[in-house]
Amino acid sequence: MFTVVSRVVHYGFKNFWRNGWLSTATVAIMVLALLMFVGLLMFGHAADVAATSIQDKIDISAYFNTNTSEDQILSIKQALESLSEVKQVEYISRDKALEIFKEAHKEDSVISQGINELDTNPLEASLNIKAREPDQYASIAQFLDTPNLSQYIDSVSYFENQVVIDRLTAIVKSVERGGLALTVFLALIAGLVVFNTIRIAIYSNREEIGIMRAVGASNFLVRGPSLVEGVMSGVLAAVISLIIVAPMVYVVSPRLKVFIPGLDMLGYFYANIFALFMYQLLFGVGIGVFSSFVAVRRYLKN
Amino acid sequence: MITFQSVSKIYNSHSVALDDVTFEITPGEFVSFTGRSGAGKSTIIKLLIGEDKPTKGRIFFSQYEVNKLSDNELPAFRRHIGVIFQDFRLLPTKNAYENVAFALEVSGRPQKEIQELVPQVLDMVGLGDKFKNLPHELSGGEKQRVAIARAMIHRPEVIIADEPTGNLDPLNTYEIISLLEKINQLGTTVILASHEKEVINALEKRVITLDRGKIIRDDKIGKYILV
Numbered sequence: 299m300f301t302v303v304s305r306v307v308h309y310g311f312k313n314f315w316r317n318g319w320l321s322t323a324t325v326a327i328m329v330l331a332l333l334m335f336v337g338l339l340m341f342g343h344a345a346d347v348a349a350t351s352i353q354d355k356i357d358i359s360a361y362f363n364t365n366t367s368e369d370q371i372l373s374i375k376q377a378l379e380s381l382s383e384v385k386q387v388e389y390i391s392r393d394k395a396l397e398i399f400k401e402a403h404k405e406d407s408v409i410s411q412g413i414n415e416l417d418t419n420p421l422e423a424s425l426n427i428k429a430r431e432p433d434q435y436a437s438i439a440q441f442l443d444t445p446n447l448s449q450y451i452d453s454v455s456y457f458e459n460q461v462v463i464d465r466l467t468a469i470v471k472s473v474e475r476g477g478l479a480l481t482v483f484l485a486l487i488a489g490l491v492v493f494n495t496i497r498i499a500i501y502s503n504r505e506e507i508g509i510m511r512a513v514g515a516s517n518f519l520v521r522g523p524s525l526v527e528g529v530m531s532g533v534l535a536a537v538i539s540l541i542i543v544a545p546m547v548y549v550v551s552p553r554l555k556v557f558i559p560g561l562d563m564l565g566y567f568y569a570n571i572f573a574l575f576m577y578q579l580l581f582g583v584g585i586g587v588f589s590s591f592v593a594v595r596r597y598l599k600n
Numbered sequence: 601m602i603t604f605q606s607v608s609k610i611y612n613s614h615s616v617a618l619d620d621v622t623f624e625i626t627p628g629e630f631v632s633f634t635g636r637s638g639a640g641k642s643t644i645i646k647l648l649i650g651e652d653k654p655t656k657g658r659i660f661f662s663q664y665e666v667n668k669l670s671d672n673e674l675p676a677f678r679r680h681i682g683v684i685f686q687d688f689r690l691l692p693t694k695n696a697y698e699n700v701a702f703a704l705e706v707s708g709r710p711q712k713e714i715q716e717l718v719p720q721v722l723d724m725v726g727l728g729d730k731f732k733n734l735p736h737e738l739s740g741g742e743k744q745r746v747a748i749a750r751a752m753i754h755r756p757e758v759i760i761a762d763e764p765t766g767n768l769d770p771l772n773t774y775e776i777i778s779l780l781e782k783i784n785q786l787g788t789t790v791i792l793a794s795h796e797k798e799v800i801n802a803l804e805k806r807v808i809t810l811d812r813g814k815i816i817r818d819d820k821i822g823k824y825i826l827v
Contacts, residue, residue, distance in 0.1 A: 301708055301709075305705055305706075316693065505689075505691070506691055508689070509690075509702075510702075510706055511674075511678075512678070512683055512689065513678070513679075513702065513703040513706055513707075513750065514676070514679035514681075514703075514706065514707055514754075515675060515706035516706075516708075519706050519708075598671055
């Protein structure tokens with residue numbers, strides 16, 4: 299048994315080496331497929347981070363008429379906090395608002411001079427409200443619009459930002475859904491391409507397979523070498539694609555951080571490098587072995 | 601040892617390859633099948649080595665009922681037979697030694713035994729000095745001798761030769777047939793399919809003549825006779 303297994307492995311290596319170009323093509327296509335796969339995983343992560351950071355930024359603010367007392371505002375805050383949709387409410391008093399405004403415009407001498415010349419504080423107190431899910435802002439806005447509250451409220455930023463919020467919500471959702479569909483679709487195509495390449499490699503070995511059958515080689519001995527080839531292609535492709543991805547992530551990661559704050563691609567890559575490699579190995583070896591298995595079957599018929 | 605019982609092979613209603621063929625071959629015999637192209641010689645060989653299944657009838661080989669063997673049982677069965685083809689069927693990327701050794705490797709023999717046996721057999725077929733030549737560096741006769749060495753290396757009970765001299769000149773033909781006779785004298789059953797009159801007549805052994813899928817003659821010491 300040991301003799302047979304070692305011969306199977308030996309034949310596998312030899313075939314792989316002898317069909318050099320075909321093996322190279324197989325590995326290259328598998329590498330492309332794996333790169334796509336990894337790319338989609340990374341893209342998925344980026345979309346996740348981007349979506350969370352956008353969701354974090356979404357809030358609505360209710361601005362109160364300047365004659366509303368602080369007690370009234372705080373009781374409204376309490377009412378809001380009791381709503382299940384509300385994650386957090388932040389109260390910004392008129393003084394605080396002025397402070398923030400001054401801080402934001404301290405570089406701009408015209409504005410800061412102008413505000414200092416006013417003898418009353420023109421800014422309104424506000425409540426910044428964050429919902430648990432982006433699609434809950436509509437109902438919070440509705441709550442604020444009830445007559446006993448709206449009498450104190452000058453404006454609600456939601457109605458100004460509504461279009462933007464809705465659009466962002468839609469984009470985040472469709473990116474997540476589209477990414478998944480694209481991953482499945484591309485994995486399917488990659489699988490088909492690799493399957494065909496391996497079939498061609500085995501077709502070019504059919505003469506040898508025929509002779510093996512004629513001299514009484516067992517099915518295991520006929521099938522084994524191509525399975526070994528499949529495994530080799532898979533392992534090689536996984537290693538090569540990792541070697542390609544690593545420096546790319548290293549270069550791209552700081553640039554991505556500019557577009558999507560809070561996205562640390564390099565950190566994500568390092569943290570998941572083992573799992574990523576296992577995924578690739580599983581995908582590469584799986585498709586290699588499956589293709590070899592199916593492709594050789596037809597030559598074992600007689 | 602080998603028995604065909606009312607074997608028919610019908611590819612479709614217009615082409616009947618074998619029509620109710622019955623014969624028996626005893627151990628140590630040298631039997632030639634002859635007849636025109638399409639008479640059924642190759643079909644008999646295909647059925648005998650399990651490459652194809654008969655439409656009707658039963659085929660026995662020692663303890664095996666060949667027509668009932670599954671794909672998984674065929675390899676073990678084939679190791680009882682050595683087959684020689686008209687087109688040699690050598691692996692083009694392996695040299696003479698490796699081509700012969702291959703037959704032993706696939707049947708799982710240890711390396712040491714292979715290294716001992718292969719040179720002996722190559723010597724026997726007269727290629728002791730051409731171990732390292734690739735098939736394209738050998739003449740037709742030499743290639744066929746490598747194929748014979750490969751067929752007999754695992755000491756099969758039967759050697760089956762399907763038109764082994766079809767691609768060879770008369771001198772090489774004579775040498776190959778002499779080699780088959782020698783193998784037969786050493787006790788191996790030999791089955792030869794050939795349409796060459798000179799080959800059949802020179803042998804003076806049992807001849808089964810086929811015509812349109814039927815056996816028309818079966819002579820103990822036969823000649824190539826077609827009416």
